[in-house]
Amino acid sequence: MTTRPELLRVEGITKAYPGVVANSDVTFAIGEGEIHALLGENGAGKSTMVKMIYGLVRPDQGQMTLRGAAYTxxxxxxxxxxxxAMVFQHFSLFEALNVAENVALGMENPPPMRELAARIRAVSEEYGLPLDPSRMVGDLSAGERQRVEIIRCLLQDPKLLIMDEPTSVLTPQEVEILFRTLRQLSAEGTAILYISHKLEEIKTLCDEATILRRGKVVATCTPRERTAREMAELMVGQALKTPERRIGEKGEVALGVSDLSVASPIPFGTSLKGISFTVAKGEVLGIAGVAGNGQEELLLALSGELRSGPDKVRIAGHAAGDLGPVERRKAGLxxxxxxxxxxxxxxxxxxxxxxxxxxxxRKGLTKNGFVDWPGTRKFAEEIIAAYDVRTPGxxxxxxxxxxxxxxxxxxxxxLMQGASVIVINQPTWGVDAAAAAQIRQSILDRAGEGAAVVVISQDLDELLEVSDSFAVLNGGRLTKPRPAEGLTMDEIGLMMGGAHGMEVAHHVEA
Amino acid sequence: MLRLEKRPTPSRFWLYATPPVAVVLTMIVGGILFAMMGKNPFEVIRTIFWDPVFGEFAFYLRGQLLVKAGPLILIAIGLALGFRAGIWNIGAEGQYIMGAICGAAVGLAVFPTENRLIFPVMVVAGAFGGWAWAMIPAILKTRFNTNEILVSLMLVYVAETILAKASTGFLKNPEGMGFPGSRNFSSFPAAQNSYIYEPLGLHWGGVAALVTGVLAYILLTRHQAGFQIRLAGQAPRAARFHGVSPARLVVMCMGISGALAGLAGMFEVTGPAGQISIDFNSGYGFTAIIVAFLGRLNPLGIVLAGFLMALTYVGGEMASTNLGLPDAAIQVFQGMLLFFLLAVDVLTNYRFRLSMGAKA
Structure with a gap:
């Protein structure tokens, strides 16, 4: 154990919402300069816990002390x-304002703009997070936006920095840079409460971990001394099984996209630029990329919500680029x-x-334009049963x-419509580990039955688990798909555009 | 401290309880208002809500209920379909006027020919007039992304100007001795919307209103188009994902509501009103907005709400003639109904929570 003086102590915290107990008798402590992981599945009560520490939510019971003094x-x-201070998972930045203006908005007494810009520059250089205060936030990548949030916090010189799932929007290289910054902060005595469910990260970064399950502390451990699998099983409370792949025969091309370019309908969205790929029957194409690089636009262009030239998208060889969602479903997508x-x-x-x-x-649930509600209800019940959906009905x-x-x-x-082409954006976003494994298994099952599947995800582990071939979306362009087997994290990181010109950031230490 | 908290699922109880609660609150606050004006609140409320159905002159007033409720229901159902889809046609009054003018013009053009086909053709012309008037905001919205609320509302005043022009100019009765207004349809049997059953005030407009109510209910609950309307209103992005074209939906909903408002105008001008006159329109197009919300945008609810609103009209008129209440007081009373309805409506999706005194 560490000999650090105690910074924050959380004791017996309970918080209930109507119908659900978010936290029950949670106790843990963070030392000065300690990087402490708060680990748990979605819905385990991590977010509620940190909201209480950050003053957004008030606990029903229990107390917190900060440096020995009562903290409420x-x-x-x-x-x-x-x-x-806290960096949220979802940024609260104005895209039409520049970095300094965004930082000023979060301050109670902002200094003059020029002085603030100089301070932003100083802090960003000190911590290896280069950021130009005069740039428009709308033009920044997700990783750069996160830097704005972090610098906003660092300007307050915090004793405790809370970070909620900070790496979900970063490339592997950017994660490395972030970790160096966090270690530097830790060395200077700033404690970090790090929320994540990514176990490898926690193993490399964190000194201590508190594991929550269904609102309760189930274990505290030193991550370096545990395997990721042990921690995962503590989180989930059961043994995990890895999806197994049924090797199907690869057939002819079921979905072909060639030189697809469409303007984004989303403000500050990313337009698609010359996207080309093919997916054969029985193949799973995994598309990685940092959020906001055209994932949503690609889904819209494939679902038919965004149209393109007829030949740009082909389903089973037939031109489908100008079809709407209904016709594309009819065609099997x-x-x-x-x-x-x-x-x-x-x-x-x-x-x-x-x-x-x-x-x-696809399920033929209309007759002469009238909806077959009994038939639809039956289908809904089938989904609920097959996918173990917890609902009263x-x-x-x-x-x-x-x-x-x-x-x-x-x-x-x-997945239960018997489609020949399946496109999914973020299949397991916010789903607990057991259910995520089940969803991945059924994606593989559909591919085994001969469906062509496109999985767009920001979870690289997930993509490597399900994909036969692998490509990366970056700034609206898609890299050439490569066989997924044998790809290393480093190669993937480079495909993802490296660290967005960040390689120089830490050259002083290197 | 009271706090509003979102319910996980909309409350079915409050969905149905809201209108009666709003009516009761309106009676209480309206009663206070009438009392402050020096009237006996119980007498006023009785005159408005009881006398038209069970009072001394009920034999006549009961018929008036359907006469007033018919156009309100017909217009409100059309509006409700649009409101459900998030398309805000506020200009039903204008579409009502244009329907009346078109319907009447077709009839008057062939005066005094007697032919069974004249009235049906006038019905179609009336629906067309309202439809065409509603297409202006619809097409401006789909082409240039204008706001249909403003455009449809402003077109009401254009329609009123055309109405004035019609009754003093191109539709003026040539034998009217210079008075403004068209020929009276009571002297033109082939083009007249006569009563089918007078004691109940049932004419073809009433029949159309009730039939439309049932058809719209089936459309919304059973038909794919109704599903798309509801989906577009609740989750526009999900609607596009489902495959709804927003532009087609705007044209469809504006078209239906315009045509129904036009029909209402046509039945009114050839029936109870009898002729095109400068002040022929009596605000049905605006009151129908209240009726649509009072009926929870549900066609069957709107049928009930139409009768309730007709009751306040008929009863309100009684109150102003018998008890000397100013018209403005009656209008405040009707407006209060919508106000309370929207206020109580919050409880469908939210509930009050008593949060324990915050220790600061």
Whole structure:
């Protein structure tokens, strides 16, 4: 154990929301300068815990002490004043403002702009996070945006920095740079509370780990002394099984995309530039890339929500680029967008209605324009049974389901339509490890049955697990697909565009 | 401290309880208003809500209920389809006027020919007039992304100007001795929308309203187009993912609501109103917005809401003639109904929570 003086102590914290206990009697402590991991699956109560530390949520029971004094922040401003800062998973930046202006907006008494810009430059150089204060945030990559958030925190000279899943938007090289910065901060005495479910990262970075499961602390450990598998099983509470691949015969090309360029309909989105690839029957193409590099646009262009020239997209050899979503489903292509609430599903509609949303065409659920509701309900019940969706029944609103359960339902909806081409963006986003394994298994099963599958994901481990071939989206361009077997993380990182011109960042130390 | 908290699933109880609660609240606050004006609130409320159905003159007033409710229901159902899809046609009043003018013009053009086909053709012309007027904001929206709320609303005033022109100019009764207004349809049997059953106030417009209510209900609950309307209103991106073309939906919903408003105008001008006149329109197109929301944008609810609103019209008129209440007070009373409805409506998706006193 460490001999560091204690910085923050959390004791017996309990927080309940209607119908769910988010945290129950949670106790742990962080020493000065310690990098402490808070580990757990989605819904384990990590976010609620850090929101309480950051003053966004008030605990029902228990107490916290900061350097021995009672610590009860009633709002984030108070937490910041006491030296607690947080970098959120989702950035709160204005794209139409520049870096310095964004930083100023988060301050209570911002200094004059020129002085602030100089301070941003100084901090960014000190910590190896180069950032030009005059650049527009809309032009920055996700990794650079994260730097804005981190620098915003560092300007307050925090004693404790909370980071919520910081690496989900970074390339492997950018992760390395971030880790160096975090280690430097730690060496200077700033403690870091690091939230993640990526075990390899935690093993390389963190001094201590607290593992949460269903709101309770199930273990504390020193990550370096444990294997990733041990920690995963502590997180999940059961032994994990790796998806097995049924080697199917690769057939003829089922989906062909050639020189596809479309403008992004999303403000500050990334337009697709000359994308070409083919996917054969029985093949899984994994597409990696840092968020915001054209993933959503690619899904829209494949689902038919964005149209292109007829020959740009071919389904089973037939031109389909100018077809809408309904015709493409008829032609055998189903798609699953990333955003569950509002895009893949209508949150206020029931699961039955959401089943009809995409399955109406392929499951023949309309007669003369009238919806076959009994048939749709039966299909919804089949999905619920096959994918172990936890719900009181098919008539509840989609928004009443937890994110992971809804994702299972939506994956089942697309995978159970017997489609010949399946396109999925982020298949296991926010899904617990056991369910994620099940979803990956059924993706492999569909491929084994002869479907051509495109999986777009930011989770490299997931892609390497399911893909036969592998490509990277970067700035709206797709690299040439390569066989996935034998690819190393370093090669993938370089395909992802390295560290966005960041290689020089730490040359002083190198 | 009271706090609003989002419900995981919309409350079915409040979905149906909202309209009655809003009516009761309107009665209470309206009663206070009437009391402050020196009237006996119980007498006023009784005059508005009880007398038209069970009072001394109910034999006549009961018929008036359907006469007033018919156009309100017909217009409100069309509006509700659009509102469900997130398409805000506020200009039903204008479409109502244009439907009346087109329907009447076709009839008057062939005066005094007697032919069974005249009335059906006028019906089609009326629907066409409203449809065409609604197509202006629809096409401007799909082509140039204009705001349909503003365009449709402003077109009401254009339609009113055309109405004034019609009654003093191109549709003026040549035998009217210079008075503004068209020929009266009561003297033109082939083009008249006569009562089918007078004691109930049932004319073809009432029949159309009730049939439309049932058809719209089936459309929304059973038909794919109804599903698409609901989906587009609740989750526009999911609707595009499903395969709905937003532009087609705008044209369809604006078209249906315009045609139904036009029909209502046509049945009114050839029936209860009898002629095109400068002030022929009486605000049905605007009141129908209240009716649509009062009926929870549900066609069957709208049928009930139409009768309730007709009751406040008929009863309100009684109250103003018998008890000397100013018209403005009645309009405030009707407006209150929408106000309370929207306020209570929050409870469908939210609930109040008593949060324990915050220790700061």
């Amino acid at each position: 922040p009633s709002k984030p401003a108070e937490a910041r004043r006491l030296g607690v 189903v798609a699953a967008p990333e955003d569950r609430y509002g895009h893949a599903a209508a949150p206020d509609m029931s699961l039955v209605e959401n089943a009809f949303l995409t399955a109406g065409v 098919p008539d509840v609103a989609a928004r009443a389901l937890s994110g992971g359960n809804l994702q299972k339902f939506l994956m089942g909806r697309e």
